[in-house]
Amino acid sequence: MAMMKAALCREYGPPENVRIEQIAKPEPKPDEVLIRIRATTVSSGDWRVRTLTVPRGMGIMVRAVFGFTRPRNPILGTELAGEIEAVGKDVTNFRIGETVIGYPSFPNGCHAEYRTMRESDRIVAKPARLSYEEAAALCFGGATALDFLRDRAKLQTGEHLLVIGASGTLGSAAVQLAKHFGAHVTGICSAANVELVRSIGADRVIDYTCEDYRNGGETYDVIFDAVGVASFRTHETFLKPNGRLLLLAAGLHEMLEAIGAKRDGKRVFSGPAKERLEHLTVLAGLAESGAYRPVIDQVFPFERIADAHARVETGRKRGSVVVTVDQDKD
Numbered sequence: 372m373a374m375m376k377a378a379l380c381r382e383y384g385p386p387e388n389v390r391i392e393q394i395a396k397p398e399p400k401p402d403e404v405l406i407r408i409r410a411t412t413v414s415s416g417d418w419r420v421r422t423l424t425v426p427r428g429m430g431i432m433v434r435a436v437f438g439f440t441r442p443r444n445p446i447l448g449t450e451l452a453g454e455i456e457a458v459g460k461d462v463t464n465f466r467i468g469e470t471v472i473g474y475p476s477f478p479n480g481c482h483a484e485y486r487t488m489r490e491s492d493r494i495v496a497k498p499a500r501l502s503y504e505e506a507a508a509l510c511f512g513g514a515t516a517l518d519f520l521r522d523r524a525k526l527q528t529g530e531h532l533l534v535i536g537a538s539g540t541l542g543s544a545a546v547q548l549a550k551h552f553g554a555h556v557t558g559i560c561s562a563a564n565v566e567l568v569r570s571i572g573a574d575r576v577i578d579y580t581c582e583d584y585r586n587g588g589e590t591y592d593v594i595f596d597a598v599g600v601a602s603f604r605t606h607e608t609f610l611k612p613n614g615r616l617l618l619l620a621a622g623l624h625e626m627l628e629a630i631g632a633k634r635d636g637k638r639v640f641s642g643p644a645k646e647r648l649e650h651l652t653v654l655a656g657l658a659e660s661g662a663y664r665p666v667i668d669q670v671f672p673f674e675r676i677a678d679a680h681a682r683v684e685t686g687r688k689r690g691s692v693v694v695t696v697d698q699d700k701d
């Protein structure tokens with residue numbers, strides 16, 4: 372039987388719980404492709420699943436999905452970049468050797484040398500302009516930001532957007548996409564990340580260590596909270612009439628409070644992002660044109676994937692933590 376290396380998290384807990392093992396290499400079914408993974412990310416989602424650190428009130432729901440006592444699917448990893456190594460007999464959209472980006476449906480399973488995906492799942496051609504490392508980091512932040520900013524908030528040209536957590540994976544994607552949509556963007560980050568947030572297009576950057584955005588008297592059409600500090604009760608006054616509050620990391624309490632919160636046409640959006648192939652197509656197009664480039668924090672080789680988890684767990688990463696899967700070296 373052909374074997375491959377994969378990083379398995381068999382017990383919830385610290386980064387050391389993620390260990391590389393040899394397991395059976397998957398074989399594509401008739402409607403599947405086999406992708407040789409070149410790079411993947413350790414996302415904040417992987418950290419949440421590994422540690423069961425979830426927003427307040429969400430614990431039972433998360434255990435129900437991911438496994439009550441241990442991870443039901445021990446291979447984490449939400450996104451990948453690589454090349455098609457084999458195709459099932461019914462596959463028509465992809466060819467062997469084609470370079471692709473994948474954002475698989477649950478279970479994610481991208482922390483491995485190989486993954487099979489149905490050809491109808493979320494796979495797009497890798498933009499030539501992006502390295503494998505950048506391509507692997509296209510989706511988790513980009514697709515989430517696109518869903519919340521474009522599909523839910525319907526962000527318009529000229530509107531004012533506040534991004535809380537502008538230096539993280541979601542925040543750095545939100546800043547770039549909002550600029551592409553013609554919005555005026557204010558980003559909140561710490562001093563160390565001010566230059567980064569400015570460099571990806573923010574019109575105004577507020578260093579939260581020396582200035583509180585709540586004291587400036589500003590109001591916004593859209594607030595994108597990627598940190599989990601806002602609720603309708605605390606942030607309604609910072610929204611303009613018809614403003615939209617996007618709670619990316621809301622707990623159950625903030626979500627329940629948001630139901631029916633609609634004064635002055637103001638609305639709240641929260642919950643998991645919808646994940647659609649069209650998001651990848653749009654993101655790949657923007658990457659190809661140079662309008663969107665995933666921000667990379669650090670790149671780790673596959674054998675150091677536990678260190679990559681530890682870096683994500685600090686909560687201080689800038690953009691995405693990438694793991695390269697170099698089968699000739701690992």
Ligand SMILES: NC(=O)c1ccc[n+]([C@@H]2O[C@H](COP(=O)([O-])OP(=O)(O)OC[C@H]3O[C@@H](n4cnc5c(N)ncnc54)[C@H](OP(=O)(O)O)[C@@H]3O)[C@@H](O)[C@H]2O)c1
Nearest residue numbers: 415536538539540541561597619620642643644686687688
């Ligand atoms: N709803 C959904 O569908 C969905 C999808 C994906 C992720 N999420 C959630 O969205 C959240 C963000 O994910 P992520 O991957 O973007 O996280 P991340 O990359 O780990 O965020 C880290 C960044 O947050 C910044 N930060 C921390 N505290 C801050 C504060 N008080 N004010 C401003 N910036 C602060 C840090 O900058 P400093 O070091 O400078 O503070 C760092 O750059 C997570 O809770 C994740 O679970 C939700």
